[in-house]
Amino acid sequence: MDKFHIGKIEIDKPAFLLSPMEEVSDRAFRMLCKENGADITISEFAASDALIRDVEMTKKKLQFDERERPFGIQIFGNQETVMVEAAQIAASYQPDFIDINWGCPVKKIVGKGGGSGMLQNPDLLVKITAAIVKAVPLPVTVKTRLGWDDNNKIIVNLAQKLQDAGIAALSIHGRTRAQMYRGNADWTLIGAVKQNPLIHIPIFGNGDIVSAKGARQAIDNYHVDGVMIGRGSIGNPWIFAQAKSLIFHGKELPLPTIKERLNMCKHHLQLALQYKEEHYAIINMQKHYKTYFKDIDHFKEYRIKLMTASHLDEIYHLFDEIEEKFCTSKTEKDAN
Ligand SMILES: Cc1cc2nc3c(=O)[nH]c(=O)nc-3n(C[C@H](O)[C@H](O)[C@H](O)COP(=O)(O)O)c2cc1C
Numbered sequence: 001m002d003k004f005h006i007g008k009i010e011i012d013k014p015a016f017l018l019s020p021m022e023e024v025s026d027r028a029f030r031m032l033c034k035e036n037g038a039d040i041t042i043s044e045f046a047a048s049d050a051l052i053r054d055v056e057m058t059k060k061k062l063q064f065d066e067r068e069r070p071f072g073i074q075i076f077g078n079q080e081t082v083m084v085e086a087a088q089i090a091a092s093y094q095p096d097f098i099d100i101n102w103g104c105p106v107k108k109i110v111g112k113g114g115g116s117g118m119l120q121n122p123d124l125l126v127k128i129t130a131a132i133v134k135a136v137p138l139p140v141t142v143k144t145r146l147g148w149d150d151n152n153k154i155i156v157n158l159a160q161k162l163q164d165a166g167i168a169a170l171s172i173h174g175r176t177r178a179q180m181y182r183g184n185a186d187w188t189l190i191g192a193v194k195q196n197p198l199i200h201i202p203i204f205g206n207g208d209i210v211s212a213k214g215a216r217q218a219i220d221n222y223h224v225d226g227v228m229i230g231r232g233s234i235g236n237p238w239i240f241a242q243a244k245s246l247i248f249h250g251k252e253l254p255l256p257t258i259k260e261r262l263n264m265c266k267h268h269l270q271l272a273l274q275y276k277e278e279h280y281a282i283i284n285m286q287k288h289y290k291t292y293f294k295d296i297d298h299f300k301e302y303r304i305k306l307m308t309a310s311h312l313d314e315i316y317h318l319f320d321e322i323e324e325k326f327c328t329s330k331t332e333k334d335a336n
Contacts, residue, residue, distance in 0.1 A: 004202040004225045006040075006097055006168045007139030009070050011226075014219045014247065015039040016240045017171070017204055019230030020074045020099065020143070024287055026061075028271035030068050032264070033233060037240035039226070041068050042143075045101045048077030048086030062093045063275075069096055072141060076101035078113035080128045084135045091136040098136055100129060102144040103173050105180045116177035119148045122158055130165035139168035143206075143228075146189050149178035159193045163201050171228050174207040184208060191222035204228045212252065215243035235291025237264065258296060259327040265292045266319060278312060285315075296326060 002013040018025055018033045020042040025033075030041040043061055050058035064071050073090040075098065077083040087098050102125055104115025111117065118125040133140045142162055147153035159170055172193060174185035185207025194203045202225035209215050210232035218227050233239050238256055245253045256264065268288065272281035289306045293299050302322055309315045 004169075006070065006141065006202065009096055009139075011039055011070065013225050015202075015204070015226030016215070016243055017226055017228040018042065018233060018240075019206060019228045020044060020101070021230055021234075023284065024230075024234060026272075026284060027064060027068075027275040028268060028281075028284070029237075029288075030071075031065060031271055032237045032268050033240055034068055036237040037244050038229075038233075038237075039240075040070050040072070042072040042074050042099050043095075045074045045076045045104065046086070046090065048075050048079075048083045051075065051086040051089050052082055062090055062095075064093070064095065071095050072097040072099040074099040074101050074143070076104055076109060076114050078118065080124075080131050083128055084131050087132045087136050087140070091138050095138070097139040097141050097168060098132065099141045099143055099171075100132060102129075102142055105145070105177045110177065116145050116148070119145065119152070119154065119158075119177055122154055122161070125158070126161045126165050129162060129167060133166035140166070141169040141171065142167050143171040143173070145173050146176050146186065149176050152176075153189060155189050156192050156196060159203070160196065160198055163199060167201060169202040169204065169225075171204040171206055173228075174205065187218060187222050190224060194222060194224050202226065206230065208232075210239075212239065212242035212246040215239075216247050219247060235265075235288035235294070237268075257327075258293075259323070261292050262319060262322055262327060265289070269315070273312075279310075282310065282312070282315065293322075299326070 003010050004013050016038055017040040018038045022044045025044055034041060046058050046061045062073050073095045075086050075090055090098050101115055102118050109115040146155045155172060172190045174187045174190050187205055190205040204226040205218055205222055205224040206228035209218060209227055209229050215227050229239055242253045245251045269285055272284055286307050289303060293303060305318055
C-alpha cells in the first residue's frame, strides 16, 4: 500500500480525515470517528489570542486521547507573534502536528484578518506560517480555501509558497471565501495542486463528500493523498469505514440498521459525557440526531423531543421508546 508522511508519521494512502468542525469535532466525536475508521483527526479551532491569555475554555479544546493519534491541534489568528506563541502552547500538549486555519469564512474572524481573511494578504499568510514552522518542534499543516473570490483563486501558487515555507501537508476546501458554503465545492483546482510536479507534500481534498462513492470519485479523479470529511460525518461516523471498504476492497458496506444507529448514538452520548459536563454533552448531541435518525417514517415527533430534551433521564427514556417502536424487524425492513 502506498504511504505518505506528515513529519515522521507514516500513513496509508489514501487517508480519511475527519474535518475540524467547531462544536462538532470534539473529543467524543473524534474518538467515535476514529473507532469507525478515520485515519487522522484535528481539534476544533482554537483562537490564538485566547490561548495566550490562558482562557480555560480554549485550552480545553487542546486536550485529546492517545487513541486519537495521529492528531492535530488547529489554531487560528491574525498576528504573527500571537500565533507563534499560541502554536508553542498547542505544541506543549504534544499532538502529532499543528494545523493552521487559513480557511474559516466567518465574518467575525475574517474581518480581523484571520481564517480565510488572510487569503487577501497571501504574503503575510506565508510569513506567519513560516514563523510558526520555525517556532515549533512539530510538523505544521495548513487548511485553507481556493482563494478569496472567483477572481482570486490563488491556491496553486499559494500551495507552492506554503510548501517552501516548510509545511508538512495541505488541506484544501474547494470553495472561495466569497462562496462561504454556497454552491458546490470545485475540486479541479485541488487536482491542479496535486498534479503540480513541484508539489511533494501530501494534499488533502475537502468539500461535499457525503458518501463512500463520493470519496472514491474524489480520489479517482483528483489523486489526492487523502480526503477530509466534515458535514458528511455528522451523525454518520460510518462514512469512514464505508469509504475504506469501497476503496480498498471494492465492497459496499450495508447501511446501518435503526438499531445500529441507535446504539451508535447511545455510545456517542456516553463518550460525550466522559469529556463534557452533562448540559454541554446534551447540547452537542443535538447536532447529530437529525442524521442518526434520518429517513425513518413517523420519527419526527421523536426527533423534536430529542432536540428539546434537557435532562439525561428524558433522553434515555426516549432511546428506550425508540428501540421499542422502531427497532422491530418490520420497521428495520421498511427503513432499509
Ligand atoms: C459546523 C462546522 C464547523 C466548522 N468548524 C471548522 C473549524 O473549526 N476549523 C476548520 O478548519 N474548518 C471548520 N469547518 C469547515 C470544515 O472543516 C470543512 O472545511 C467544510 O465543512 C467543508 O467540508 P464538508 O463539505 O465535508 O463539510 C466547519 C464546518 C462546519 C459545518
